[in-house]
Amino acid sequence: MTVRLYDSKTQSxxxxxxxxxxxVGIYVCGPTVQSSPHIGHLRxxxxxxxxxRWLDHGGNDVTFVRNVTDIDDKIxxxxxxxxxxxxxxxxxxxLEFTAGYTRLGIxxxxxxxxxxxSVDRMQQLIAELxxxxxxxxxxxxxxxxxxxxxxxxxYGELTRQNRDNMEAATDADPRGKRDPxxxxxxxxxxxxxxxxxxxPSPWGDGRPGWHIECSAMxxxxxxxxxxxxxxxxxxxxxxxxxxLAQSTAAxxxxxxxxxxxxxxxxxxxxxxxxxxxSVFASELLEAASPLAVRYLLGxxxxxxxxxxxxxxxxxxxxxxxxxxxxLDRAARRLADTRFASTGAIQVPDAFADAMDDDLAVPQALAxxxxxxxxxxxxxxxxxxxxxxxxxxxxxxxxxxxxxxPGAPEWANSGDAASEQALAMLVGRLLVDRSDARxxxxxxxxxxxxxxxxxxxxxxxxxxTGAHWxxxx
Numbered sequence: 250m251t252v253r254l255y256d257s258k259t260q261s262x263x264x265x266x267x268x269x270x271x272x273v274g275i276y277v278c279g280p281t282v283q284s285s286p287h288i289g290h291l292r293x294x295x296x297x298x299x300x301x302r303w304l305d306h307g308g309n310d311v312t313f314v315r316n317v318t319d320i321d322d323k324i325x326x327x328x329x330x331x332x333x334x335x336x337x338x339x340x341x342x343x344l345e346f347t348a349g350y351t352r353l354g355i356x357x358x359x360x361x362x363x364x365x366x367s368v369d370r371m372q373q374l375i376a377e378l379x380x381x382x383x384x385x386x387x388x389x390x391x392x393x394x395x396x397x398x399x400x401x402x403x404y405g406e407l408t409r410q411n412r413d414n415m416e417a418a419t420d421a422d423p424r425g426k427r428d429p430x431x432x433x434x435x436x437x438x439x440x441x442x443x444x445x446x447x448x449p450s451p452w453g454d455g456r457p458g459w460h461i462e463c464s465a466m467x468x469x470x471x472x473x474x475x476x477x478x479x480x481x482x483x484x485x486x487x488x489x490x491x492x493l494a495q496s497t498a499a500x501x502x503x504x505x506x507x508x509x510x511x512x513x514x515x516x517x518x519x520x521x522x523x524x525x526x527s528v529f530a531s532e533l534l535e536a537a538s539p540l541a542v543r544y545l546l547g548x549x550x551x552x553x554x555x556x557x558x559x560x561x562x563x564x565x566x567x568x569x570x571x572x573x574x575x576l577d578r579a580a581r582r583l584a585d586t587r588f589a590s591t592g593a594i595q596v597p598d599a600f601a602d603a604m605d606d607d608l609a610v611p612q613a614l615a616x617x618x619x620x621x622x623x624x625x626x627x628x629x630x631x632x633x634x635x636x637x638x639x640x641x642x643x644x645x646x647x648x649x650x651x652x653x654p655g656a657p658e659w660a661n662s663g664d665a666a667s668e669q670a671l672a673m674l675v676g677r678l679l680v681d682r683s684d685a686r687x688x689x690x691x692x693x694x695x696x697x698x699x700x701x702x703x704x705x706x707x708x709x710x711x712x713t714g715a716h717w718x719x720x721x
Contacts, residue, residue, distance in 0.1 A: 277297045302651060515556075
């Protein structure tokens, strides 16, 4: 089955056909590094990580670009009245984002350009737009340059809006605009802003507008035409609409598919600073294991609104514990048998069909959990051939979704030390229980088992010895 993706521009499901067979270029709008990452940032990054993993699983060579917007009005506002430099704030927050992505097991981008490193490309693109008659320098000497929305009849095509019905653009001071709907490509320097946040240009010292940054960086790393442009639903307008307009007006084909992920609600309410209900990445990653957080944020369909509540973390932890319990149990039981290497690490057809159908992760997870249940039933029945098949299928699925409990990225989680200590204590008790059973001291053996059970630890006696796991 061919991968099908919902294209926001055509508002339809489309077969995904890359521009170059076997090679996929993806550009995703990364963070504006003005403040600490929140749950919405993590969810968005995870959506495109899963998309990337699935396309890679299909044999594609994926070039994945996620930018960092490290110069912006909000960054400058963030240091107003403080001794911190704007670039220091941007770098500090960028490190927070990177740490959050890493803890969630999100693959690093092929390229992660900072906006400040591509200012020359932005100026070249602006100059082309002026030459083509789609942009103009303000006549008031401010140094501002604007995109002339009236010059581009297709303006509004991404979000299916009529320009005549659009409100004024609020991304820049309207001091030199011909029309309130025109948006800024270049912002002339202001006396109130740091001199370090300014670059020389043909129109005067200043800095780039937000929208031109992504057009220039995507072209630099993926070329004039590339396959997929992604980002949060809140970026469709004006950011992505303006990216599309300025890029195509400059003669670039730009993105073939537009993919947008849904937003995050908290306890049924839209997350916002004004409501004071923001859930920050650091808080979330301290409330549960990173693996459980990844499961929680990835389990809904990417285009849906994710409603977060703390109770969901416990459910996610139980889900990953069930998966880990089966994988551990199967690996131990199969280790010394002829079935140890017979379970092909291959996703089931039903899982592949779900992922091909616009990344239907909820349906893919249903296949995963059905396979875990079937695998446990096979182990109970001593049907080791079926257990080996289930083990291989589960391994393949969790690797695609990035939730393999045995993957090295989870070994360095904050729970590693406590898990090691728990393993040592339980292991010592299991030795004592084994000694008691050898001496036919059944009372002591039963007491140890009961104490472990009361602590939430399940004991399984197998031909290769006793093994333990935490109850889900």
